[in-house]
Amino acid sequence: MTSTVPSQAGTEPRVPAPKIRRSRGDRWTIAVMLGLPAAIVIGLVWIPTVFTVILSFARWDGIGGTSSIEWIGPQNYVDAVQAYPPFQQALHNNVLWLAFLFVFPTILGIFLAVLLDRGLKGSRLYQSIFYIPVVLSMALVGFVWQLIYSTDGGVLNTILGTDVDWLGNPDVNIWAVMVAASWRHTGYIMLLYLAGLKAIDPSVREAALMDGAGPIRTFFRIVFPLMKPTNLLIIVITVIEALRAFDLVWVINKGRNGLELISALVTANVVGEAGRVGFGSALATIMLVISLVFIALYLWIVMRSDD
Amino acid sequence: MNRNELPHPWQPSRRTFLKAALGAAGALSTAGLLSGCTGGVDPHVITLGSRLSDKNAKLGVQDVVGMFQQQTGGAVRINSVDSTSFQENVNNYLQGTPDDVFTWMSGYRMRYFADKGLVDDVSPVWQSHGSGFSDSFREASTGTDGRQYLIPFFYYPWAVFYRPSLWQQRGYVPPKTFDEWVALSKRMQSDGLTPIGFGVRDGWSPFGTFDYLDLRLNGVDFHRSLLAGDVSWTDNRVRSVFDTWREILPFHQPQPLGRKMSEAQQALLNKEAGMLVAGMFVAQSFPAGPDREDLDFFAFPELDSAVGTSAVEAPMDGFMMRKDPRNLEGAQQFLSFLTNADAAVAYAKQDPQAIPAHRDADLSSFPPLVQKSAALVQGAGSITQFLDRDTRPDFASVVMIPAMQQFLGNPNDVDGLVRSIERQKAAVFGQ
Numbered sequence: 001m002t003s004t005v006p007s008q009a010g011t012e013p014r015v016p017a018p019k020i021r022r023s024r025g026d027r028w029t030i031a032v033m034l035g036l037p038a039a040i041v042i043g044l045v046w047i048p049t050v051f052t053v054i055l056s057f058a059r060w061d062g063i064g065g066t067s068s069i070e071w072i073g074p075q076n077y078v079d080a081v082q083a084y085p086p087f088q089q090a091l092h093n094n095v096l097w098l099a100f101l102f103v104f105p106t107i108l109g110i111f112l113a114v115l116l117d118r119g120l121k122g123s124r125l126y127q128s129i130f131y132i133p134v135v136l137s138m139a140l141v142g143f144v145w146q147l148i149y150s151t152d153g154g155v156l157n158t159i160l161g162t163d164v165d166w167l168g169n170p171d172v173n174i175w176a177v178m179v180a181a182s183w184r185h186t187g188y189i190m191l192l193y194l195a196g197l198k199a200i201d202p203s204v205r206e207a208a209l210m211d212g213a214g215p216i217r218t219f220f221r222i223v224f225p226l227m228k229p230t231n232l233l234i235i236v237i238t239v240i241e242a243l244r245a246f247d248l249v250w251v252i253n254k255g256r257n258g259l260e261l262i263s264a265l266v267t268a269n270v271v272g273e274a275g276r277v278g279f280g281s282a283l284a285t286i287m288l289v290i291s292l293v294f295i296a297l298y299l300w301i302v303m304r305s306d307d
Numbered sequence: 308m309n310r311n312e313l314p315h316p317w318q319p320s321r322r323t324f325l326k327a328a329l330g331a332a333g334a335l336s337t338a339g340l341l342s343g344c345t346g347g348v349d350p351h352v353i354t355l356g357s358r359l360s361d362k363n364a365k366l367g368v369q370d371v372v373g374m375f376q377q378q379t380g381g382a383v384r385i386n387s388v389d390s391t392s393f394q395e396n397v398n399n400y401l402q403g404t405p406d407d408v409f410t411w412m413s414g415y416r417m418r419y420f421a422d423k424g425l426v427d428d429v430s431p432v433w434q435s436h437g438s439g440f441s442d443s444f445r446e447a448s449t450g451t452d453g454r455q456y457l458i459p460f461f462y463y464p465w466a467v468f469y470r471p472s473l474w475q476q477r478g479y480v481p482p483k484t485f486d487e488w489v490a491l492s493k494r495m496q497s498d499g500l501t502p503i504g505f506g507v508r509d510g511w512s513p514f515g516t517f518d519y520l521d522l523r524l525n526g527v528d529f530h531r532s533l534l535a536g537d538v539s540w541t542d543n544r545v546r547s548v549f550d551t552w553r554e555i556l557p558f559h560q561p562q563p564l565g566r567k568m569s570e571a572q573q574a575l576l577n578k579e580a581g582m583l584v585a586g587m588f589v590a591q592s593f594p595a596g597p598d599r600e601d602l603d604f605f606a607f608p609e610l611d612s613a614v615g616t617s618a619v620e621a622p623m624d625g626f627m628m629r630k631d632p633r634n635l636e637g638a639q640q641f642l643s644f645l646t647n648a649d650a651a652v653a654y655a656k657q658d659p660q661a662i663p664a665h666r667d668a669d670l671s672s673f674p675p676l677v678q679k680s681a682a683l684v685q686g687a688g689s690i691t692q693f694l695d696r697d698t699r700p701d702f703a704s705v706v707m708i709p710a711m712q713q714f715l716g717n718p719n720d721v722d723g724l725v726r727s728i729e730r731q732k733a734a735v736f737g738q
Contacts, residue, residue: 150570
């Protein structure tokens with residue numbers, strides 16, 4: 001219903017906006033301000049994307065000009081599915097990664113934010129402690145957690161008195177690495193949510209209190225729905241974080257032996273002295289399609305919420 | 308779909324875009340670092356791209372360059388790049404503006420770029436200065452077209468390393484045959500030692516064991532044709548390699564997939580592991596002095612007396628020349644200088660893993676370990692270059708590393724393993 005309002009407004013006879021006279025300099029400025037970003041987006045995003053998709057139908061080692069490209073049709077996609085065991089594992093791990101990030105760090109981050117928002121004593125200190133990992137680069141997080149997980153002299157096995165191969169056992173290592181990734185992600189979510197909570201008008205809560213709602217009820221009935229923009233943002237950030245997950249597994253074992261992720265497989269195939277550019281491009285294209293599903297979903301939610 | 312059907316004028320721009328697209332793929336920064344510096348250099352200066360970035364290795368390169376400048380007055384500028392970055396970007400590096408002379412590896416890794424026409428042959432240098440190198444080094448420096456593309460500099464043999472002080476104390480003697488090796492391993496186990504150190508997290512280290520098992524069981528010719536892609540991996544001879552390996556796996560350090568090679572070297576250093584199948588690079592992780600002096604090796608034991616133990620795995624590193632160097636004369640002069648035994652000796656003095664490749668290198672002032680390594684290689688019937696230099700690099704890294712890790716994670720499914728390797732080989736080799 002509300003969506004009809006702007007169109008109605010458009011049909012009403014209105015005084016046209018006064019025509020702005022633009023000097024030559026203004027026009028140049030506008031051309032540059034529009035043209036430059038457009039050129040950057042087209043040149044650095046669209047064209048490489050299109051060529052990645054084109055190259056995914058080729059066998060090419062990245063050396064020499066177009067004459068060395070051999071077109072082989074969809075063979076790379078067939079090979080990825082049929083003759084490349086890490087691929088299935090990577091798909092599986094990417095989904096697992098996404099689910100894990102949603103379930104643990106997101107919920108934990110929100111929980112921490114709510115606790116801190118209640119003005120605990122020394123909440124600034126806790127806030128800083130939880131946020132510190134976010135400042136570290138993922139590669140550094142990888143090094144820190146390798147010290148914790150190392151089989152022979154790692155902190156974890158020493159404390160627990162166990163002999164678990166945290167980084168080498170393909171049934172265990174993906175979980176170990178996801179915990180490390182969560183360690184960083186939780187602080188991020190916490191901070192975003194804390195900012196969102198601070199922005200809520202205190203009178204709303206007072207009103208809920210007056211009506212006799214307890215803190216849990218207030219949160220789920222009043223605060224959580226009011227935080228819709230923040231919630232959406234967190235969903236998007238978590239999805240992006242899950243799809244671009246790469247650094248941690250690359251630092252640990254180059255995304256092999258249980259830590260396969262599509263991003264790591266793309267890199268493993270393209271980087272190096274004898275790149276399989278065509279095959280790597282096919283993997284990248286598959287990743288692009290998966291990302292597009294989430295982007296479409298996000299846009300759909302955002303557009304719908306604008307109604 | 309044929310590329311020739313594409314409208315002609317579109318081709319150059321497409322080529323540019325492809326390159327731009329590749330560049331944007333993230334390699335921009337490092338590729339720029341690698342190649343960007345050579346732009347405004349004085350044409351009389353020879354530029355040297357070096358992946359010998361380890362602290363000792365860097366000193367060695369500086370010493371060699373210093374010697375060259377003193378002897379000839381020629382100027383050399385060193386562009387030193389971390390060896391992993393160098394390796395990952397070598398493709399872009401060679402297609403951009405590489406240095407006149409650069410460090411690289413022998414075998415397939417050299418041949419690959421020679422075949423692509425990205426480097427110039429150095430056969431003129433070989434013709435006038437190549438007499439100092441053995442035939443196997445000549446072979447490892449020769450491209451498919453029969454010309455030489457690499458100047459050998461140093462090598463580092465693979466063997467089974469151990470600490471003599473520990474062995475004397477326990478009364479162990481180096482085994483000659485597989486049965487003796489197994490018996491020794493059992494004895495070490497009952498003495499509370501881990502017989503064979505093992506770390507596979509970085510992926511490449513089990514290649515050494517695989518290569519030696521294959522060389523000792525099936526001989527060097529089979530090994531070479533297997534890695535060249537000419538023999539099926541489902542061949543029974545390949546299965547026997549994995550079956551033999553499984554027999555000795557219980558003597559290896561457990562849970563190798565979570566341990567790096569450097570951690571396994573640490574276990575040898577700390578005398579927790581009795582032996583380690585490794586290359587001479589082990590010496591780099593042993594502190595100079597009594598620890599490094601307390602390091603020795605024996606040749607990988609014999610598995611089949613008909614095959615013997617004459618094959619030695621000794622990857623070799625050297626120098627190559629870019630396509631159309633800016634300073635061809637200087638580059639050739641520098642490469643000729645590098646074929647001198649003195650240059651190789653000067654380098655090896657700094658880098659404990661390096662054995663000079665030159666036949667006449669005077670090793671009398673070197674530690675016994677280095678002399679023994681040189682003797683091992685000089686007495687070898689044939690020299691192999693390590694799995695990732697004896698086959699296509701993409702096959703080694705994309706297929707073989709995960710395959711080795713799969714085997715070590717589940718050593719019982721050899722059948723599934725070799726079939727998977729063979730299937731992926733077909734995809735990579737494009738058969």
